[in-house]
Each structure stands twice: as C-alpha cells, then as structure tokens.
Amino acid sequence: MARIRTTVDGLVYEDDVEPRMLLVQYLRERLGKTGTVIGCDTSNCGACTVHLDGMSVKSCSVLAVQANGAEVLTVEGLERDGQLHPVQQAFHDNHALQCGYCTPGMIMQSIDLLGDNPDPSEQEVREGIEGNLCRCTGYQNIVRAVQDAASKMKPGAAAPTQPAGQPVAGGGA
Amino acid sequence: MIPAQFDYVRPTTVDEAVQALRDGGDDAKLLAGGQSLLPVLRLRMADPSLIIDLGGIPELKGVREEGNEVVVGAMTSHYDVTRDDTLRQHVALIGEATKTVADPQVRHRGTLGGALAHADPAGDLAAPALALDAQFVIAGSGGTRTVAAADFFEDYFTTAIGEGELLTEIRFPKYTGWGARYEKFNRVAQAWSIVAVAATVKVDGGKITDARIGLTNMAGTPVRARGVESALVGQSASEDTVRQAAQAAAEGTSPTADADAGSDYREHLARVLTGRAVLAAAG
Numbered sequence: 001m002a003r004i005r006t007t008v009d010g011l012v013y014e015d016d017v018e019p020r021m022l023l024v025q026y027l028r029e030r031l032g033k034t035g036t037v038i039g040c041d042t043s044n045c046g047a048c049t050v051h052l053d054g055m056s057v058k059s060c061s062v063l064a065v066q067a068n069g070a071e072v073l074t075v076e077g078l079e080r081d082g083q084l085h086p087v088q089q090a091f092h093d094n095h096a097l098q099c100g101y102c103t104p105g106m107i108m109q110s111i112d113l114l115g116d117n118p119d120p121s122e123q124e125v126r127e128g129i130e131g132n133l134c135r136c137t138g139y140q141n142i143v144r145a146v147q148d149a150a151s152k153m154k155p156g157a158a159a160p161t162q163p164a165g166q167p168v169a170g171g172g173a
Numbered sequence: 174m175i176p177a178q179f180d181y182v183r184p185t186t187v188d189e190a191v192q193a194l195r196d197g198g199d200d201a202k203l204l205a206g207g208q209s210l211l212p213v214l215r216l217r218m219a220d221p222s223l224i225i226d227l228g229g230i231p232e233l234k235g236v237r238e239e240g241n242e243v244v245v246g247a248m249t250s251h252y253d254v255t256r257d258d259t260l261r262q263h264v265a266l267i268g269e270a271t272k273t274v275a276d277p278q279v280r281h282r283g284t285l286g287g288a289l290a291h292a293d294p295a296g297d298l299a300a301p302a303l304a305l306d307a308q309f310v311i312a313g314s315g316g317t318r319t320v321a322a323a324d325f326f327e328d329y330f331t332t333a334i335g336e337g338e339l340l341t342e343i344r345f346p347k348y349t350g351w352g353a354r355y356e357k358f359n360r361v362a363q364a365w366s367i368v369a370v371a372a373t374v375k376v377d378g379g380k381i382t383d384a385r386i387g388l389t390n391m392a393g394t395p396v397r398a399r400g401v402e403s404a405l406v407g408q409s410a411s412e413d414t415v416r417q418a419a420q421a422a423a424e425g426t427s428p429t430a431d432a433d434a435g436s437d438y439r440e441h442l443a444r445v446l447t448g449r450a451v452l453a454a455a456g
Contacts, residue, residue, distance in 0.1 A: 002181060019181030019224065022215075041174055043212045044363065046278060055252070055281040061211040062282065065181055066228060112277065130362035131276025 004068040008033065009077025017064045023057075024048040026064035027074060035076040035104050039133070046132030049105035049112075050074045056112035058131070075104035078111075087111050090149035091142070098136035106132050110146045119150055176214035183226040187233065187312050187341055190225055194337045195314060197223040203339055204228070205248060205287025208279045233286070233341060236260055241347050242308075247286020247340045252277075254285055264345045266353035266373040266385075270301040273355055276363045286340045289325075292332045292394075294429075295365035299326055300395040301355065302343065304371045304387030309333070310342035317341065326394035351375045351383075356450035358442055360433060366390050367433045368442040370398075370422070372450035374405065381405045381455060391426035391443055400424045401447055410455035419448035 001016040008031060015030055027033040027050070038060060039047030048059040051073040078085035084092065087110050097103045106129060113120060113128035120128060125146045126139070134142060184190040194201055202221035204210055205228075213219045227233060233248035236257045243263050245254065254260060254271045261268055267285075274280055274288070274297050288298045289309070303322045310319050311334055320333045327333060334340055357369040369389035375382045384405040386398040400421035408414040428439035 018178065020176040020178055020214075022175070022211075025175070041212075041215060043208065043279070046276070049278055052281075056278045057282055058278045060215070061208055061279075063181075063207070063211070063226075065183075066207070066226065109278065127362075128277060131278045 002065045002068075004065055006064075006067045006069070007071040009072070009074055019063065019065050021064040022060055023050070023052075023062040023064050023067050023072070024059035026067070027059060027072070033074050033076050036074045037101060037104060039101060039105070044131075044133060045102070045105070046109060046129075047102050047105040049108040049132065051108060051112065054115075056109050073108075075107055078107070085111070086153050087114070087146070087149040090145040090152065094141050094145035094148055096138070096141040096145035098134075098138045102132060102134045102136075106134070106142055110142075110149065113146065114150055114153065118154065120146070122147065174215050174217060176211075177217060177220040179214075179221055180223045181226065182223065183229045185229050185231075187230060187339070190227060190230060190339055191312055191314055191337065193223075193225045194339065197225065199336070201225055203290075205290070206250065206283040207287075208275065208283040209287070209291050209293070227339070238263075239344075243345045243347060245285055245343045245345070247290075247342060248284050249286070251275075251280035251283045251285065251288075255280070260345075263347040263349050264305060265348070265351065266301045266305060266355065266371055267298070267345065269353050270297045270355035270369075270371055273297055273357045273369075279363075285343060289343065290332060290334055290340045292326055292330050293365075294329055294393050294395075295367075295390045297355065297357065297366060297369060297389060300369065300387030300389040301371040301373075302345075302387075303395040303397055304373060304385040305345050305348065306385070308344040309340060310344065311335075311338050312341045313338040319344075323397075329393040348373055348375075348385075352454040352456070354450045354453035356446040356453065357389075358446055368428070368439050368446060370443065370446040370450040372447065372454045374410075374451060374454045376410050376455050379409055381408050381410050381451075384451065386422075386447060386451070388422065388426060388443055388447075391423070391428045391439060393427075393429075396426050398422045398424075398443075398447060401451075405451065410452070412452060415451045415455070416448045419444050419451065422447035 039045035200222040204226045233246045307322045353373040371387040374384045384402045388396045404418035422443040423440035
C-alpha cells in the first residue's frame with residue numbers, strides 16, 4: 001500500500017492505495033466520482049480524460065500513486081454555483097452527444113484544447129480531440145459545440161480549468 | 174483490466190534509480206510517461222515485480238544548450254518538446270515528429286526518452302533521432318556512457334540500454350536554419366505510422382547543400398536513407414530532382430508485411446513520402 005494525498009475537484013483526499021490502482025479506478029471506486037467513465041482497455045478512447053495539474057490525461061493510463069501531491073479536475077468539478085462550465089453548456093445547447101458515454105472525456109479534452117488555443121479552427125478542434133472517440137460518430141455537433149464555447153468564452157475569459165483555491169460545488173466526499 | 178500486483182518506488186535522483194534497478198533485479202521495470210507501459214500492464218502482457226517511477230527526478234527533465242548541442246532530458250514530455258523554442262530553432266525535426274505522436278493526452282504524459290527506450294518500430298521519434306545523429310547518454314552503476322543513434326537501436330523493441338541501466342539524456346547536434354518535415358502515413362487519427370519519413374535539409378540559394386533522412390517502420394529499427402541524402406546534395410530543391418532522388422528511399426530496408434500494408438507497398442510509401450518530406454522541408 002502507498003499513501004497518497006491528492007486534491008480532486010478542489011477537495012483534498014488522503015488514501016492508502018495499491019500501487020497498481022489506476023487513477024480512474026481511484027476516482028470512481030474510492031471517491032465515487034463516476035462521472036469519469038472507462039470506455040476501453042487500450043488507452044484509445046479518451047472517455048476517462050481528466051486534468052492532472054492542469055493538463056488533460058487519460059486516467060486509465062496513470063497510476064493513482066502518480067497523482068500523489070497533484071491536483072485532479074474531473075467533469076464533476078466544472079460546475080460553479082449551479083452554473084455549467086461554458087463548454088458543458090455548449091455541449092447541451094448544440095446537442096453534442098448521442099449516447100453520452102464519450103461526453104465527460106470530450107468536455108475535459110475540449111477545455112484543455114481551449115486553454116492552449118482559445119479560438120481553434122474546425123480542423124484544429126478535430127485534431128485537438130483526436131484522442132477521444134465517439135462511438136455514435138456524433139463528431140459534427142461536438143466540433144460545433146467546442147467552437148460555440150470558444151466564441152462564448154471570448155474575450156479574454158480563459159478556460160477556468162483549475163479551481164483557483166476555492167472549494168468546488170459538486171465534489172462529493 | 175487491472176494490472177497484476179507490483180511494488181512501486183519513486184526515486185528522486187538518477188543514482189537512486191540505478192540503485193533501485195540493481196536492487197530490483199531482472200524483474201524491475203522503469204516507468205517514464207507510462208503511455209506504452211500502462212496499457213501493456215493493463216493487458217497483462219507484462220507483470221514486473223517492481224515499478225521504478227522516474228517521474229520524481231528533476232535532473233531528467235528539460236532542454237538546455239551546451240555548445241554545439243541541444244540536450245534533452247529523457248523525461249521531457251512530448252508536449253514540452255513541441256513547445257520548446259531552443260529545439261524549434263536548432264533541431265526543428267524532432268518537434269515536427271513529436272507533434273504527430275498519438276494524441277494530446279498522450280503527449281502530455283509521454284516522454285522523449287521513454288518513447289526512444291521503448292523502441293517500437295512504428296514509433297515516430299527513433300527515425301528523427303537517427304537522422305539527426307543524436308547521442309544517447311545511458312547511466313548505470315559504473316557511471317555514464319554515450320551511444321550513437323546508429324548503435325542505439327538494435328532490433329524490435331530492443332536498444333543498447335543494458336540491464337541495470339537507464340537513458341538519461343538525448344544530445345542533438347544543432348541544425349540551425351535547416352528545414353524539417355515529418356511526413357507520416359497512417360490509417361486513422363492517433364494510429365501508429367504505417368510508414369513515415371523524417372527529413373531535414375539545408376538549402377542555400379535554391380540548392381540543397383546537406384540532407385538527413387530517417388525512415389520509420391521500414392525495418393525493426395529506424396533506417397537512414399543515405400542513398401537519397403547523397404543524391405540530394407548539390408541538387409536544386411525542385412520537384413523533379415527531389416522525386417528522382419527519393420527513388421532510392423527503400424534501398425537497404427526490410428519492411429514488414431501486416432494487416433495495414435505489404436512490404437512492397439511500404440517501399441512505395443517510403444519513396445513517395447520521402448519526396449513529400451524533402452520538398453516540404455526544403456520549401
């Protein structure tokens with residue numbers, strides 16, 4: 001067992017974990033953060049994407065012990081005071097989901113993309129989410145939603161990818 | 174699936190990592206960015222008894238200039254390689270190839286040293302490292318040694334890194350002002366290269382004065398297209414001359430045949446992609 005201390009969606013957690021425990025298992029099975037889903041066994045699909053110290057990662061391809069001392073942001077930590085994150089709202093407004101299974105990962109990766117490139121072209125959006133698969137093949141509305149979110153987050157409004165110190169609504173303990 | 178059980182250590186210096194390797198014996202495995210190792214562990218294609226996580230060793234990260242070389246720490250992430258100004262200015266080819274590796278999430282975690290040590294023949298960074306005449310610094314219990322790229326890649330997933338050793342640095346000569354292009358042919362987004370060509374050329378007054386070309390997935394190791402390199406020198410950077418020189422691209426290769434492509438098709442791709450890569454690099 002290894003002792004880890006991790007900030008997840010603005011709250012600090014300390015736990016003993018087996019070294020082999022994947023970050024996605026830790027989030028789902030220990031913290032109950034089932035908003036982050038497991039879609040494949042091959043690291044291809046991106047459904048489990050979360051942010052680790054501000055960078056998108058596939059949480060099936062990171063060990064929980066590797067998140068020791070780090071900040072994790074999941075799709076459950078995006079909402080603020082009952083308000084969806086602009087990217088969540090844009091996915092809603094543009095019907096950017098069919099079955100919805102890829103949606104948490106798509107949203108987390110889209111926020112990461114907009115942090116690096118606040119005004120991506122359609123091609124840049126497609127390349128930015130190339131690590132996320134939508135098995136319904138509903139990419140058109142996803143791309144539309146990301147561009148819609150980009151336009152609504154302008155001007156000067158950087159993606160609030162980190163909780164910036166204050167507790168986050170919705171982060172269940 | 175969940176990986177089989179293993180012990181885990183996270184050294185904070187290279188010396189500690191070398192000691193951990195010695196203590197761990199045959200069954201220890203180094204964890205760099207984990208973007209190849211974690212999937213393999215999950216599929217239970219490997220079950221090491223000890224994982225040595227290199228993520229906590231500051232001296233293995235970062236890019237610095239040393240005289241006529243640019244030195245990249247083995248644990249520098251793909252993301253950082255693509256955004257580094259020193260590399261962009263002096264070793265543009267490595268960033269061009271790194272941009273095409275996998276997808277953004279994998280590039281955030283994956284590392285230059287990890288990818289090179291993994292030595293997947295379809296991986297995108299070995300061919301540029303070979304083309305650029307990179308030097309590999311390897312640490313072990315007897316200190317460090319340096320291996321040239323031409324001797325580093327030995328076979329499929331096999332490098333000159335010996336038991337009890339780890340890759341610490343990749344040293345690139347400077348190619349300041351050279352054009353660069355990594356031309357990759359794959360089936361779908363984030364797929365491995367079926368074939369890819371890493372080309373960097375120096376152009377002076379419309380003439381190619383020097384060229385370096387490496388091929389991805391044309392053998393168990395990366396291959397230098399030396400016939401093309403010598404045919405290009407002194408030629409104008411025009412479409413006809415470049416395509417003519419590129420006809421030699423498949424010489425000396427031994428490409429595999431698989432579900433994506435037969436050997437002869439890979440040879441065809443090598444010629445076509447070499448032409449495209451050189452033209453783009455020279456443009």
